[in-house]
Amino acid sequence: MSEPTLQENLLGAYLKDRRSKLDPAAFGFPAERRRTPGLRREEVAQRANISPTWYTWLEQGRGGAPSADVLDRIARALMLTSIEREHLFLLGLGRPPEVRYQRSEGVTPRLQRVLDALSPSPAVIRTATWDIVAWNRAATVMLTDYGALPPTERNILRFIFLDPRVRAAQHDWQSVARFVVGAFRADAARAGAAAVVQPFVDKLCRLSPEFAALWRDNDVRTHGDGVKHLRHPILGPIAFEYSAFAVDGRPDLSMVVYNPVDAEVVEKIRGLIDAAL
Structure with a gap:
């Protein structure tokens, strides 16, 4: 033969x-x-x-x-x-290998420039464990001043469940919290990071009974795209269309972009950015 x-x-x-x-x-x-x-x-x-x-x-x-x-x-x-x-x-x-999770070491200057070019749309880069590792100025003035926080505290679940200011900014906190927990669980498992995040999950369960209850539900969600409503302390109620994108070559990262649905809000965001410079 x-x-x-x-x-x-x-x-x-x-x-x-x-x-x-x-x-x-x-x-x-x-x-x-x-x-x-x-x-x-x-x-x-x-x-x-x-x-x-x-x-x-x-x-x-x-x-x-x-x-x-x-x-x-x-x-x-x-x-x-x-x-x-x-x-x-x-x-x-005929299939990819099992995922090997690696902790992110931040983003390249080129990827940061992509974020900056998206302003005045808030945009962030998050890891599979939902730590924020990069953001633009629009995200600073509209979402959270991530640069003012230690890197260990720049976690979306920590914001939602432990930060009263972030909680108050959510239009429907209960729905947001349930969605975040389900999407976080799915992302961590997909990235092979379930064991890595367990100490963080255990700590958050101790600090937040609400998180512990939602975690026990074993719900899973996908981030994808949709509409996010916020109560901004200066601009008031605002709606964003958000989309999540994979970062090619970096399976540990994803980019989330929030586009204002109102053209008037775009100019207001620009004003906030200029005032913060």
């Missing part, structure tokens, strides 16, 4: 391509003349702690589907990035 064609064996072609781009000397392998560039099959197998025969079969499209553990070892052996590792799983198993 002939070996599968290149078109049929996409996993093998990808593995061969990835190993051909690695420098043997960087991994402590002899740098003598080689027939082809990159690592040899047996060197990849050695780094992945799997059988050289089994790895050869994978590249040749033989031996059946690999396990997730084997693909993980190969991904580490080939020094794959997160997106390359995901592509490897899609080729090998």
Whole structure:
């Protein structure tokens, strides 16, 4: 029986391509003349702690589907990035790998400039655990002065349940609170952060009986888009159309933009921003 064609064996072609781009000397392998560039099959197998025969079969499209553990070892052996590792799983198993949650280290200057360009629409970047890590001036004057708070206190659930000012600004606090808890639960689970947020959840349950009751409901929601009503201390009742967007290449982050539904409010927000400068 002939070996599968290149078109049929996409996993093998990808593995061969990835190993051909690695420098043997960087991994402590002899740098003598080689027939082809990159690592040899047996060197990849050695780094992945799997059988050289089994790895050869994978590249040749033989031996059946690999396990997730084997693909993980190969991904580490080939020094794959997160997106390359995901592509490897899609080729090998037809599904992405299980999520590995990583705490956010903030946003790039380029992403911050995107937020700033959206003004006078308030816009924020939040993590999968609903910590606010970036915002624009419109968000400062309309939502919360996040910069005046320690990073550990810039959490949306903390605002909703423990900050009387934020609570008073909600048009229908009970509905907002239920929605926030359900969406937070879904986001944390989707990002593989359920265990990471548990200490925070336990603390919030102790500090807020209302949060504890909603958390016990096990409700899940999706953020998506909709209309948010606020009572601003200066501008009074205001309605925003909000939308949430994934940040490409950063599965730990999402951007939420609040667009004023009234053109008159846009000018008022600009006035507040100018006054705060």
